[in-house]
Each structure stands twice: as structure tokens, then as C-alpha cells.
Amino acid sequence: MSQTALLSIKGITKAYPGVVANSDVSFDILPGEVHALLGENGAGKSTLVKMIYGLVRPDSGTMEMNGTPYTPTEPRAARASGVAMVFQHFSLFEALNVAENISLGMENPPAQRDLARQIREVSEAYGLPLDPDRLVGDLSAGERQRVEIIRCLLQDPKLLVMDEPTSVLTPQEVEILFHTLRKLSSEGTSILYISHKLEEIRALCDEATILRLGKVVGKCTPRDTSAAEMAEMMVGKSLASPARVNADMGEVVLKVAGLSVEPATPFGTPLRHVGIELHAGEVLGIGGVAGNGQDELLAALSGEVTTAPGTVVLNRVPIGDTGPNDRRALGLLCAPEERLGHAAAPDMSLIENALLTARQRKGLDRSGFVDWRATRAYAEEVIQAFDVRTPGPDNAARALSGGNLQKFVIGREILQDPKVLVVNQPTWGVDASAAAAIRQAILDLAGQGAGVIVISQDLDELLEVADNFCALNEGRLSNLRATKGLTMETIGLMLGGAHDMHDLDEEALHADA
Amino acid sequence: MLTLEKRPTPSRGWTLATPVLAVVLTMIAGGLMFALLGKNPVEAIRIIFWDPVFNTQFASYTRPQLLVKAGPLILIAIGLSLGFRAGIWNIGAEGQYIMGAIAGAGFGLAFYPSDSPLIFPGMIVAGALGGWAWAMIPAILKTRFRTNEILVSLLLVYVAEKILASAATKFLRNPEGHGFPGSRNLARIDSMNNPELISGTGMHWGVVLAFIAVIAAYVLLNRHLLGYQIKLAGQAPRAARFAGVNPNRLVVMCLGASGALAGLAGLFEVTGPAGQISIDFNVGYGFTAIIVAFLGRLHPIGILLAGLIMALTYIGGELAQLMLQIPAPAIQAFQGMLLFFLLALDVLSNYRIRIKSEGVA
Incomplete structure (x- = not known):
């Protein structure tokens, strides 16, 4: 590689009890590069960026920033090194206005008036219109995201990390965001872009690192790779698209x-x-x-x-x-x-959660007394029919992964006909x-x-x-x-x-x- | 470095073990405190936990006290636990206890000197209604005007105490009492007496009802839809609404049940162990029951045990004050330790402790 990497990640491993979130992950982000981190939920993307942002410490492996060791112990240290992050879930106060929200996230906030001016300047420079005096509670999701992005841009970052930024945006808003990101990248800011949306990555990113079950399973240049190929790397198998059983519409x-x-x-x-x-x-x-x-x-x-x-x-x-x-x-x-x-209900078992909505249609009670045997049978039926991965129906709902719990929830309704x-x-x-x-x-x-x-x-x-x-x-x-x-x-x-x-x-x- | 890690599912073993561990730790820490006060710690612990039940000399007096004290605590705590499980915080059981006693005693005394066998059942109903009605005030204010039931129910305790003082000195005062405050002694009126059912045990109708309440609450929480809805509303209010639970109905039901049970506890106390309505009739069962409810982890069986343990430390504490001249605040601190350790150890059932090596390899 001719250029020195801005951020170089070498053999990062991070394990949580029962799961290895990242295993020997290595990749480089070049200056001005838009680098995609691609993977399914649970592939280890979030853990990795949390380590880059100083929220989590790796068990082993090193990171280098411009050739010098980079070991952020907290987000403040990461920000001082020029790393900024826009989270998937916004941390904004609805009852405060834009400028107040931004100043809350700054180390040494300037006076409100200066800050408002800065916000206007940055928002105009990057095509992200935002009125600093508006209440965040009145903003759309896309506008809220702009607040977070401008908060980052005010720090003049060298690396901007964006975690699933488009999940809340309309197609037009996505275009505006991409426009901003391209401008940033042309000015030399590197962007680490986390997503599982393949078309977006193909449209925006220069390089992609693909994670599966915590390991790097591939790297590619998204422009030259088809979405299907990337999906296969990401999932590990090819996916069939859902097929519609033809049905005529009734009354x-x-x-x-x-x-x-x-x-x-x-x-x-x-x-x-x-x-x-x-x-x-x-x-x-x-x-x-x-x-x-x-x-x-x-x-x-x-x-x-x-x-x-x-x-x-x-x-x-x-x-x-x-x-x-x-x-x-x-x-x-x-x-x-x-x-x-x-x-x-997070702390209740899947059996109790089966009772939550299925009581009437499945007749799970007899004059007010719960028929736990029938309820357990129904929970097991849902688990079986919808391939819910869990040790058993006695497990608490919160112990399931998001996807498995969702399968349970959808299955619980669908099996009630x-x-x-x-x-x-x-x-x-x-x-x-x-x-x-x-x-x-x-x-x-x-x-x-x-x-x-x-x-x-x-x-x-x-x-x-x-x-x-x-x-x-x-x-x-x-x-x-x-x-x-x-x-x-x-x-x-x-x-x-x-x-x-x-x-x-x-x-x-x-x-x- | 020690770190806490959330367990995916609460540990059943720890849930059962922590109360025992809390009692053991209380004994150790309390023993240390007694030693610092210059008392023999082993003897103090023995007097508090052992002597009330097994001492050959005075256990015959203290043993019945155990049920007499535990009965109202359990009865009230069972009622409170239903609301606490649903996230409805009735802090005013003391007031409901007082009002139950006044209503029940008032009903009975209104028919004095009738000796109809219906008087005592009527008093029971009146006692339950008195406590229920007093609890309906925070319930209706909460459902209608979104007031905070913690504040309203608590403040109503002080109103109830004023009514109690007025009852003892004015409208329920014994007309033959030579002007002394306090009602007629109900325990000495056959038609209104709540007697000791088995001599030497302290067992009276209130204790029987407390045991029935334990069983009923157990069945309710584990087998009945209402119990399921109570738990659901407490754990996930939004999911409860999704499941069709009407939150206002639940508020009225939980506050009503805890109020009625507290009222019954008051009625059985005033007709039995206390005997009469007096200015200092209430001794804090309504507040202690809150501790009992949490000590028992809001579980009926747990509350049964916690009520007995709590009663034991009260009786044993008095005994220790008497025999070892341990100051009363030290005994209260000892009781406080029990709650402290229990709540502190509670973290173990939901979290596990991991020892982590510092630094990055």
C-alpha cells in the first residue's frame, strides 16, 4: 500500500462471556477513504466501532493512528485523536434546541451565539440545513441525524464513524447525506460506514471489510462487486427471496x-x-x-x-x-x-410471553385460571414452527437475540390464525x-x-x-x-x-x- | 477488577440463597456492632434469634408473641406485595390499618351490648371496608387526576392518626371509662372478641387469615390471570396495555386489596391483642410490612418467612435490650442491617460478579 493508513487495526480480538464478538480483525482505513464495515446483526460491527471510539477495550490486538499506537480509554480520548461517531440511536434532548443539544456534547462549548453561527456555517458548507434555534422535539429523524453529524463536524474529525445512518432516512435524505459524506471524503476526512444495506455501500464506499461471526471474511471494492456477491460473503450462503403464493384479493x-x-x-x-x-x-x-x-x-x-x-x-x-x-x-x-x-415482557419466560396475546384465540385460560400446560405447548409450537433459537420456553425473553425474539413475536401472532x-x-x-x-x-x-x-x-x-x-x-x-x-x-x-x-x-x- | 455482568435469566439459586446469606451477614455485622458496644456478640445473637422461641425460662411468654406480631405483618405485606408487583406503591397501609380498626370497632360498639353472633362477622366486614375505603382515596385520585399514590397514601396515614386520636378521646371513648381516653375493651366483650384460638400459641383469627392470604396470593400470582396481569404491569407497563390490561382497574384493585387486608389486620388487632381503640393503637405494622414485603421478595412464601423473621427480631431485640442493656437504636440498626444486606445481595440474582484482569494484553 503506497499511502500510510489513517487508522490501522491489527488482530483485534474481543470476547464476551459466551461469544467472541471480534476475532483477529485487521484492516486499514486510508485518509479520505469511505470504508464500509459490512455484516449482519451480531457480526461484531458494533463492538469493533466501540473499541475504535474508546467505549470498549480490546482483549488483544493493536490499533495505530497515523503510525503511532492508538489506545483510547474513553470516548473523550478518541475525540481528542480526531475520531467522531454518529450513533444509530440519537442521544438528544427533545425539549432543548439544536444549539443547546450540540453544546451539551462539547468539551468546551462556546457561547450560544457563537455556536449558533458555527452551526449555520458548517450546515451550509456541507449541505445539511439546520436551524440552531429549533427544538429537537420538532425535528424529523433525518434532521435529528443532522444535529448529530454537525456535532461531530464541529470537532473537525479525521475519522467519522457512522453506525447504520440511513435506517431512519427517506431516499432523498439518503442522497443528501451521501452528498455530504462525499464532500467530507474529498476534503480528506476518512469515513467508516457501517451498514448492511448493500446498494448504499456500492454507491458510496471505496473499500469494504466484511465481518461474519466476528471474523473478517472478505474485503472488496464495492463498486466492482455485485450486491449478491457481498450478500453471500456477509451471510455465508445465498438467500432465496420470499416467494408469493398467488392469492386473489377478497372482500x-x-x-x-x-x-x-x-x-x-x-x-x-x-x-x-x-x-x-x-x-x-x-x-x-x-x-x-x-x-x-x-x-x-x-x-x-x-x-x-x-x-x-x-x-x-x-x-x-x-x-x-x-x-x-x-x-x-x-x-x-x-x-x-x-x-x-x-x-x-423482557423478564418473563417465553411461556408467559405466549400468554400475553394468545389467551383468547388459543383458549389458554379456564374462567380466569391460566392453563400453563396449554400455554407451554403453544410457546413450544411457536418456537418449533418459527425456528426460534433458544434452549427452551422457560428462558426469559430478554435472553433471546433480537431476531429470535422477533420470530417468536411474529410467530405467536401468525399461529393464532x-x-x-x-x-x-x-x-x-x-x-x-x-x-x-x-x-x-x-x-x-x-x-x-x-x-x-x-x-x-x-x-x-x-x-x-x-x-x-x-x-x-x-x-x-x-x-x-x-x-x-x-x-x-x-x-x-x-x-x-x-x-x-x-x-x-x-x-x-x-x-x- | 470486579465487574458486574447481567445474567440473561435471573438465577434461581441466588434468589433463594440471598435471604439466608443476608441473615448470616446481618448476624456477623450485628455481632461486630454488639462487640464494639462491649456486649457479648454470641450471646446477643442467641438472645435475638434463639431465646424467643426456645429459651426454657421465658419462651412460653415470647413464643405466642411471634405469631401475634407476625400475623398482621404478613397480612398487610401480602396485600402490599400485590400492588408493589404491579408498580403501585401503597405506602399508607398504616393508615388503612387504623381506619379498619376504627370502622370495625365502631360497627361493633354501635350494637353494644348486643350479643348477636352476627356482630363479630359484621365487624370483620366493616374493618375490611374501612381499610378499603381509605385506600380508595389515593386510588381514585390517581386514576382520575394522576396524583402520586405514594404521597397521597402516606399523608393519609397522618390524617388517620388524627381520626384515631379523635376516636379514642371522643366518639368511641368508653362512656364508663371515667374520662380516660380509649374505647371499651373489645377483647372482654364476648360478641366482639378475637380470642387466642389455641392456648399458648398466639394463634388468633387474624393469623389464620394471614396464612389463608399467603395461600390465596400464591394461587393468584401463579395460576390466575389477574396475578399474571399484575406481574406484567409491573415489569412492562406497555406490554401490559398491549395485552389488554386496564391500568386504572389494576390500580383500584391492588390498592383496594391492600387496603382491605390492612383494615382486617387492624380489626383483628383491636379485637384481640390490643383490645381497644387507644391513641397509641398503631405501632407501625403498616410501615414495617413494607420492609417485610421486600424482605420476602414480594413472594407469598417469602413474605411468610420474612414476617416471622421480622417478628423474631422485634421480640428478640426487646429481649436483648432487657437482658443485655443493648440500646434500642442498636437494635434498630441491627434490623436495618438485615434489610440492607438483603437489598445489597439482591444484585447477585440478576448479575454475576466477574474478576477481570486489568489492562490490554
């Missing part, structure tokens, strides 16, 4: 009309006149950037939030004013996004093979004549499973479009995205010119 099974819900918290999203007509055998995809009313919509459909009777009608029965269990009894089942704490199933983010944070299994199960369910609503931020997923598509934006649902023939551009426009989307488009265009 309308779920009708939502004029559904408006005020948010429970000041920063929640109100639902405004949402209307849905779901047919038997149909998979309806609802896309949208996080925080546009997905949770509220699921709560209104599950019965956690009740409305006027006629706003939600299941098989001609008005159920808008009924609670979750009445709706379950009629065949409307839901799987919320948050697995731990909402779809499942729902008339209508509503799932929110069914494969979020789930590894590729589990995601494929879950999508297949959703398609199979629709094939058997149930109506399915898939709420997701993963547009590829929606295009793969949904017959029809509509977008949720600030609590409003767009018109329905057949998924067939939809382009990413059309979808992006439907999603609406950030509040100042249109200005952004123009700016991006000008900057390109």
Missing part, C-alpha cells in the same frame, strides 16, 4: 375511516384522517420515516388507543371503541415495533436469514386469505412483500399505489421526508452543478 376485511388520534405525549405525532381499506389476501405496505405516526397507528389498530366505534371496522363489525383483547377475539392481531417491553395482522417494523435489527423467514411467513399468511398491514421504514422490504403501498407522513396517510412499478423516486416523494425537503433538493442540485 374488504379491515376498514379504517377518518381515524384521528391526538398524541399521548407532547412530541408524539397526531394521526389525521387516516383511511385504509384492506382486503383479504392483501399485503398493504405503509412506508414512512420514523416518528411520522407509525406507533400511533399501530396503537389505534391494536386497541391500546380507542376511538369512535366506526373509525375501525373489522369484517363489518365496528371495533374502534374496543380494547386489545376484544379485537383479538375478532381476529385483529398486531405485532408492535418495540420487541422488549411492548410486544414482549388472524383475519388481519398488523406488524410494525417486522424485521428491524433482524439478521438477513431471520428477516427472510419472517417475510415469507407474512406472505404465506396473506396467501391463506388474511389481510396483512406491514408498517416499515425499510422500503426494500415493502417493495418485496407488499401488494399496495401508501406512505405515512406527519400522521397523514397518502393515497394507495400498487407496489408493482413503483420507483424509489416516487416513493421518496410520497414519504415527504424532512420539513424543508424541497429547498434541500434544489440546494443539492446546485451543489452538484
Whole structure:
């Protein structure tokens, strides 16, 4: 290699009890390079970047920064060496404004007015418009991410680490982000880009290191490698895409009309006149950037939030004013996004978690007394049918990996033979093979004549499973479009995205010119 | 370097072992404290834990006290544990205990001197209702106006104490008591008496009810949907709502149950061991029961054992004060240690300790 590496990682190993998160990982990041770190959930990407950012210390192996040993003991030391990181989950205070949030993360924050000026300068220079005086609670997910990025850029980093940055963005926002990242890279900032989205990596990155089960299993130049090849390296086998069993759409099974819900918290999203007509055998995809009313919509459909009777009608029965269990009894089942704490109780066993939603339809109680034997049998049935990897149904839900718990949650609903199933983010944070299994199960369910609503931020997923598509934006649902023939551009426009989307488009265009 | 590591599933072994270990550590640390006070630690520990039950000289007096003291503690703690499991914090059992006693005694005395066999059952119902009604105040304020049940229930204790003082000196005062405060002695009125059922054991109807409550709570929590919902609401409130649990209904039910049980404890106390409504009728069972509930890990069987241990340290502590002149604050510190060690060791059931070598190889 002709150029000296900015950051050189040599033989890093890190073990946690029971798992080796990283085993003898080595790679170099050159100055100005956009380097992809690619791997499934649990491949060890996060552990590795935590070590680079000083949050975790390696068991063995060394890191070198510009040829000198680099051993950050805490994030502050990493920042002092020029490493900045944008996390997947934002750490922002909703009740504070942008400048206040940014100053909270700085070692020696300047006066608010100077900082606001700096924020404006940086945000203009990198095409990331952001008003320092706005409350973070009012910002879209994409804008919140900009706050985090600008917080990093103000430190003038040499290496910017980005952990799954696009999972919350619309296609247009992704373009803007890539534009910024390319500009940074052209100025000599290296970027370590963590993702499992292959097309993005092909569009953005110069080099890629692929991790599987904590080991480096391959390196490639993404531009010259096909997505399928990278996927194979990442998963270790080729994946079949879900196949749709052809089913004709039947009658309308779920009708939502004029559904408006005020948010429970000041920063929640109100639902405004949402209307849905779901047919038997149909998979309806609802896309949208996080925080546009997905949770509220699921709560209104599950019965956690009740409305006027006629706003939600299941098989001609008005159920808008009924609670979750009445709706379950009629065949409307839901799987919320948050697995731990909402779809499942973390400290309870899988048996107890099976009882959580399956009591009515599976008859798991006799006049109030729980039939634990039947409940255990049902939990075992779910574990078996959905290939949930766990030592047994007595294990606590929190002991399962995200993908396995998600398979359990989805399986628990599907095996109850729902008339209508509503799932929110069914494969979020789930590894590729589990995601494929879950999508297949959703398609199979629709094939058997149930109506399915898939709420997701993963547009590829929606295009793969949904017959029809509509977008949720600030609590409003767009018109329905057949998924067939939809382009990413059309979808992006439907999603609406950030509040100042249109200005952004123009700016991006000008900057390109 | 020692580090704590979260266990994927709580350790069953440690959950059972920590209470025993806590008692042992309390004995060691308490023994040290007694030694520093210049008392013989072994003798002090023996007097606290052994003599109340097995001493040939005075165990015949102290042994019945064990059930007399443990009964109300267990009864109240069982009720509290249901709410605590659901994340509903009734801190005011002392007040509900007082109001149960006043309501029950008031019902009985209203019919004085009738000797109808229905009087005592009626008093039991009135006692339960008194405690229940007092607990409904924080329950309704919480469900209607989102007030904090911890504050409301606690402050109502002091209101109840004022009502108790008023009852003892005014509306329930013994008209034949020569102006002394305090009601008629219910224990001496046949139709209102809660007698010792088996002589020399301290067993009375309240103790019987406490044992029944232990069994009922066990069945409720392990077999019944309501118990499942209580646990679910405490562990994962959002999942509970998803499972169709109505949080307001749960608040009313849990506060109601703990209030009614505390009221019953008060009723059985006033008709039995205490005998009458007096200004200093309440001796802190309602507050100690909170400790008992946690000492027993909010588990019915645990509460049964914790109530007995707690009663033992009370009786033994008094004995140690009497026989070794150990100061009362030292005894309270000793009881505090028990709670401290139990809560401190609690971490072991959810975490494991690992010894890690420092530095990077």
C-alpha cells in the first residue's frame, strides 16, 4: 500500500462471556477513504466501532493512528485523536434546541451565539440545513441525524464513524447525506460506514471489510462487486427471496375511516384522517420515516388507543371503541415495533410471553385460571414452527437475540390464525436469514386469505412483500399505489421526508452543478 | 477488577440463597456492632434469634408473641406485595390499618351490648371496608387526576392518626371509662372478641387469615390471570396495555386489596391483642410490612418467612435490650442491617460478579 493508513487495526480480538464478538480483525482505513464495515446483526460491527471510539477495550490486538499506537480509554480520548461517531440511536434532548443539544456534547462549548453561527456555517458548507434555534422535539429523524453529524463536524474529525445512518432516512435524505459524506471524503476526512444495506455501500464506499461471526471474511471494492456477491460473503450462503403464493384479493376485511388520534405525549405525532381499506389476501405496505405516526397507528389498530366505534371496522363489525383483547377475539392481531417491553415482557419466560396475546384465540385460560400446560405447548409450537433459537420456553425473553425474539413475536401472532395482522417494523435489527423467514411467513399468511398491514421504514422490504403501498407522513396517510412499478423516486416523494425537503433538493442540485 | 455482568435469566439459586446469606451477614455485622458496644456478640445473637422461641425460662411468654406480631405483618405485606408487583406503591397501609380498626370497632360498639353472633362477622366486614375505603382515596385520585399514590397514601396515614386520636378521646371513648381516653375493651366483650384460638400459641383469627392470604396470593400470582396481569404491569407497563390490561382497574384493585387486608389486620388487632381503640393503637405494622414485603421478595412464601423473621427480631431485640442493656437504636440498626444486606445481595440474582484482569494484553 503506497499511502500510510489513517487508522490501522491489527488482530483485534474481543470476547464476551459466551461469544467472541471480534476475532483477529485487521484492516486499514486510508485518509479520505469511505470504508464500509459490512455484516449482519451480531457480526461484531458494533463492538469493533466501540473499541475504535474508546467505549470498549480490546482483549488483544493493536490499533495505530497515523503510525503511532492508538489506545483510547474513553470516548473523550478518541475525540481528542480526531475520531467522531454518529450513533444509530440519537442521544438528544427533545425539549432543548439544536444549539443547546450540540453544546451539551462539547468539551468546551462556546457561547450560544457563537455556536449558533458555527452551526449555520458548517450546515451550509456541507449541505445539511439546520436551524440552531429549533427544538429537537420538532425535528424529523433525518434532521435529528443532522444535529448529530454537525456535532461531530464541529470537532473537525479525521475519522467519522457512522453506525447504520440511513435506517431512519427517506431516499432523498439518503442522497443528501451521501452528498455530504462525499464532500467530507474529498476534503480528506476518512469515513467508516457501517451498514448492511448493500446498494448504499456500492454507491458510496471505496473499500469494504466484511465481518461474519466476528471474523473478517472478505474485503472488496464495492463498486466492482455485485450486491449478491457481498450478500453471500456477509451471510455465508445465498438467500432465496420470499416467494408469493398467488392469492386473489377478497372482500374488504379491515376498514379504517377518518381515524384521528391526538398524541399521548407532547412530541408524539397526531394521526389525521387516516383511511385504509384492506382486503383479504392483501399485503398493504405503509412506508414512512420514523416518528411520522407509525406507533400511533399501530396503537389505534391494536386497541391500546380507542376511538369512535366506526373509525375501525373489522369484517363489518365496528371495533374502534374496543380494547386489545376484544379485537383479538375478532381476529385483529398486531405485532408492535418495540420487541422488549411492548410486544414482549423482557423478564418473563417465553411461556408467559405466549400468554400475553394468545389467551383468547388459543383458549389458554379456564374462567380466569391460566392453563400453563396449554400455554407451554403453544410457546413450544411457536418456537418449533418459527425456528426460534433458544434452549427452551422457560428462558426469559430478554435472553433471546433480537431476531429470535422477533420470530417468536411474529410467530405467536401468525399461529393464532388472524383475519388481519398488523406488524410494525417486522424485521428491524433482524439478521438477513431471520428477516427472510419472517417475510415469507407474512406472505404465506396473506396467501391463506388474511389481510396483512406491514408498517416499515425499510422500503426494500415493502417493495418485496407488499401488494399496495401508501406512505405515512406527519400522521397523514397518502393515497394507495400498487407496489408493482413503483420507483424509489416516487416513493421518496410520497414519504415527504424532512420539513424543508424541497429547498434541500434544489440546494443539492446546485451543489452538484 | 470486579465487574458486574447481567445474567440473561435471573438465577434461581441466588434468589433463594440471598435471604439466608443476608441473615448470616446481618448476624456477623450485628455481632461486630454488639462487640464494639462491649456486649457479648454470641450471646446477643442467641438472645435475638434463639431465646424467643426456645429459651426454657421465658419462651412460653415470647413464643405466642411471634405469631401475634407476625400475623398482621404478613397480612398487610401480602396485600402490599400485590400492588408493589404491579408498580403501585401503597405506602399508607398504616393508615388503612387504623381506619379498619376504627370502622370495625365502631360497627361493633354501635350494637353494644348486643350479643348477636352476627356482630363479630359484621365487624370483620366493616374493618375490611374501612381499610378499603381509605385506600380508595389515593386510588381514585390517581386514576382520575394522576396524583402520586405514594404521597397521597402516606399523608393519609397522618390524617388517620388524627381520626384515631379523635376516636379514642371522643366518639368511641368508653362512656364508663371515667374520662380516660380509649374505647371499651373489645377483647372482654364476648360478641366482639378475637380470642387466642389455641392456648399458648398466639394463634388468633387474624393469623389464620394471614396464612389463608399467603395461600390465596400464591394461587393468584401463579395460576390466575389477574396475578399474571399484575406481574406484567409491573415489569412492562406497555406490554401490559398491549395485552389488554386496564391500568386504572389494576390500580383500584391492588390498592383496594391492600387496603382491605390492612383494615382486617387492624380489626383483628383491636379485637384481640390490643383490645381497644387507644391513641397509641398503631405501632407501625403498616410501615414495617413494607420492609417485610421486600424482605420476602414480594413472594407469598417469602413474605411468610420474612414476617416471622421480622417478628423474631422485634421480640428478640426487646429481649436483648432487657437482658443485655443493648440500646434500642442498636437494635434498630441491627434490623436495618438485615434489610440492607438483603437489598445489597439482591444484585447477585440478576448479575454475576466477574474478576477481570486489568489492562490490554
